[in-house]
Structure formats: structure tokens, C-alpha cells
Amino acid sequence: MPTTTATITLSSPDIDAFPLDVTSTTTLYNAGLDTGVEHTTGMNRKIIKADDTGPVQLISTIIGGVFMVKGASFSSGNAVVTQSADTTVTRKVGQAIIGTNIADSTTILSVDSSTQFTMDKNSTGAVSSGEGSVAIAYNKYTANKANKIYICNSSTDDSDYVVVTINAEDIGRLYAGDWMLMPWSAATSLSNIFITAATQTSTAIVDYMVIGEGDS
Amino acid sequence: MATTTAAFTLSSSDIAPSPVSKSTTATLTKAGTTTGLEQCDGMSRRILLTSETSIMDLISAQAAGATGGAYTVDKANKVYICNSSTSDVDFVLITMYGEPIGRLYAGDWMFFPWGPGHATNSDIRITAASQTSSVIIDYMIIGQRNEA
Numbered sequence: 389m390p391t392t393t394a395t396i397t398l399s400s401p402d403i404d405a406f407p408l409d410v411t412s413t414t415t416l417y418n419a420g421l422d423t424g425v426e427h428t429t430g431m432n433r434k435i436i437k438a439d440d441t442g443p444v445q446l447i448s449t450i451i452g453g454v455f456m457v458k459g460a461s462f463s464s465g466n467a468v469v470t471q472s473a474d475t476t477v478t479r480k481v482g483q484a485i486i487g488t489n490i491a492d493s494t495t496i497l498s499v500d501s502s503t504q505f506t507m508d509k510n511s512t513g514a515v516s517s518g519e520g521s522v523a524i525a526y527n528k529y530t531a532n533k534a535n536k537i538y539i540c541n542s543s544t545d546d547s548d549y550v551v552v553t554i555n556a557e558d559i560g561r562l563y564a565g566d567w568m569l570m571p572w573s574a575a576t577s578l579s580n581i582f583i584t585a586a587t588q589t590s591t592a593i594v595d596y597m598v599i600g601e602g603d604s
Numbered sequence: 605m606a607t608t609t610a611a612f613t614l615s616s617s618d619i620a621p622s623p624v625s626k627s628t629t630a631t632l633t634k635a636g637t638t639t640g641l642e643q644c645d646g647m648s649r650r651i652l653l654t655s656e657t658s659i660m661d662l663i664s665a666q667a668a669g670a671t672g673g674a675y676t677v678d679k680a681n682k683v684y685i686c687n688s689s690t691s692d693v694d695f696v697l698i699t700m701y702g703e704p705i706g707r708l709y710a711g712d713w714m715f716f717p718w719g720p721g722h723a724t725n726s727d728i729r730i731t732a733a734s735q736t737s738s739v740i741i742d743y744m745i746i747g748q749r750n751e752a
Contacts, residue, residue: 390617390618390619391617391618392615393613393614393615393616394612394613394614394713395611395612395613395615396611396612396684397609397610398609398610398611398684398715398746399608400606400608400609400644401607403606403640403643403746404646408746410684412686414711417692419709420693426619427619428616428619430620431626534707534709535706538614538626540628546633546636546637546638547636549635549636551719552716552717554703554705555703557700557701557702557721558677558719558721558726559700559716559718559719560717560718560719561678561717561719563633563635563636563680563717565630565631566630566717567628567630568714568715568716568717569612569715570705570706570715570716571698571706571709571712571714572706573704573705573706573707575703575704597614597626599614599619
């Protein structure tokens with residue numbers, strides 16, 4: 389079992405009447421346990437050019453990718469999907485479904501059998517076995533797990549910042565040199581983390597890492 | 605001008621093939637400047653009884669009162685929150701504007717920039733829905749509020 393620790397030290401001799409000196413160290417455990425987290429993405433870097441002013445996805449809840457559903461078929465306006473049995477793919481309620489004639493933001497409502505599951509939205513058209521493409525998005529990060537996000541704006545221009553958002557909700561601005569560490573619920577498949585460098589005057593450099601337990 | 609630093613160290617000898625050792629220190633400055641932050645709310649503590657399972661405000665964007673939000677989206681404010689409880693199974697869920705951010709388990713802390721984009725609804729809320737014992741939350745804001 390790995391042992392990973394995260395320590396913060398906040399210090400200031402003069403921001404308050406008394407010196408500020410706060411240090412806290414946490415050992416990163418799996419949710420509700422005292423076993424250490426075992427997954428990490430390693431440190432990643434994203435460079436955003438000055439003309440990249442729109443939202444950029446930094447971390448995705450489905451970073452693990454997708455599994456194709458073998459022999460998927462369904463009728464138009466129906467939520468029940470039949471498929472060929474496939475022991476290599478784990479299907480879970482809440483996983484996102486994407487593909488031909490699948491409505492946006494569709495997820496698995498129930499896993500009915502080895503050859504059938506039901507979506508939470510009706511299909512927008514029919515798909516016959518062997519036709520079209522239907523896939524299950526592999527949720528690497530799920531709501532009931534302990535995952536931590538580290539993001540650092542490694543840029544150097546004081547006036548530049550990136551706005552960090554989760555599911556389109558602004559968290560705050562990371563100015564040059566600022567860092568953040570927060571738990572990440574990945575409450576839904578839409579809980580992706582984006583950054584927006586809307587007004588930067590030079591290239592923005594953002595380093596980031598996920599440490600946690602994924603959906604293990 | 606005050607000088608305040610926030611240092612972060614992440615360390616693990618065995619979570620990856622190579623040891624992980626990351627250290628970062630940020631000097632906390634006002635938005636878009638090199639001027640140090642000057643306002644600090646001091647460390648606060650909130651204790652939630654096991655019966656307090658509903659969502660509740662921890663930090664309000666309008667802490668200054670009815671004249672307007674004390675914390676605004678265009679300023680540099682940093683929030684520190686620590687779950688100082690000791691029960692491994694207990695956690696508090698942090699939310700902003702109804703969006704779940706993440707679960708802070710016992711001993712966990714978080715430090716993040718806070719730019720309330722909604723004057724009245726960007727409050728930081730906590731929910732200790734399933735705790736087995738009292739939850740102790742320590743928190744602090746260092747920033748510039750809505751000062752010029």
C-alpha cells in the first residue's frame with residue numbers, strides 16, 4: 389500500500405496582528421479507509437497559447453476512455469439495448485453511453501443481464517446489431533471515491549490568470565505562480581475540470597495531477 | 605504590504621515507479637499585481653454535531669453585509685479548509701453554487717482560489733450527511749475581498 393502525504397504551510401509575519409503559521413499534513417487514503425491511494429496520473433503540463441481563449445478541458449471524468457458494446461442493437465425511441473455477452477467490459481449504472489442514435493448525456497439506468505442494459509434516455513433512432521457504433525465511457529473517477537486534484541499556474545506574468553471550472557461552475561482564478569489542491573467528487577460524467585485563459589497576454593503554462601483511487 | 609506564502613509538498617516513495625516529490629511555493633498577491641494580500645479572516649472552527657446532517661453555509665460571499673459581496677470574482681481570494689476530525693469513515697462534502705466539489709475526509713485539507721461568480725449563491729457550503737461522530741472543520745480566507 390503506497391503512502392502519499394500532502395503538506396501545506398501558510399505563513400506570514402505581517403498579514404495579521406500575530407504571525408500566521410499554519411501547517412497541515414494529510415496522508416491520502418482511499419475513501420473511508422486507512423489504506424493509501426494507489427493511482428496517479430503523474431504530473432501533466434498543458435500550454436495554452438495567447439489566442440486560446442476558450443475553455444480547455446484539463447481533467448475528464450472519463451479519462452479512461454471507452455469500451456465498444458459488441459453487437460449493440462435497439463429500436464427507435466427505446467431505451468433497452470441488447471448486445472452480445474462480453475465479459476471483458478464492466479457495465480455500471482451511471483456510466484455514459486455514446487454512439488449512433490444515442491442522445492447527449494445518456495447514461496446506463498440499469499444493467500439487466502449479460503446481454504441487456506437500459507439507458508436513462510430513449511434512443512433517437514434504431515441501430516441493428518453490427519451497424520452503427522455504441523460505446524460505454526469508462527468512468528475513471530466516480531463520486532464516492534477519494535481523488536485529489538493539484539493544479540498550478542506555472543506562468544510568470546503577474547497579470548495573467550486561468551479560471552478553473554467544474555461542470556461550468558467557476559471555482560476561482562489561479563494567477564501566475566498560484567496552486568490549488570482540492571478533493572474532486574466527479575459527481576457526474578459532466579464534472580470535468582476546465583480552465584479558461586480568457587485574457588492572458590502570453591502563453592499560459594498549467595501543471596496538473598490527479599492522485600486518488602479512480603473507481604477502483 | 606504583507607508577505608504571505610503558501611507552500612505545498614506532495615511526497616510518496618511508492619505510488620509510482622519513481623518516487624513522487626513535488627514542492628511549490630506561492631506568494632499570495634492581489635489580482636494581477638505583485639502586491640501582497642493584506643486581509644485575513646483568521647482561522648475559524650466549526651463543529652457539526654452528528655445530528656447536523658443538512659447542507660449549511662461555511663463561507664458566505666456576502667460576508668460584508670447587504671451593501672454587496674465581500675468576495676468578488678475579479679479578486680484574489682484563497683480558501684483553506686481542513687477536516688480536523690479523526691474518524692476515517694466520516695467526510696464532509698464541499699459544494700459551491702450547488703456543484704459538488706469533493707469530499708474532505710478526516711485529516712484532509714484543501715486550498716483553492718475562490719472567485720464567487722454569483723454574488724449571492726457562490727457561498728461555500730458543507731454537508732456532513734453520514735458522520736458517525738462530531739465533525740470539526742477549520743477554515744480560513746486570505747485575500748483582498750472587494751477592495752480596490
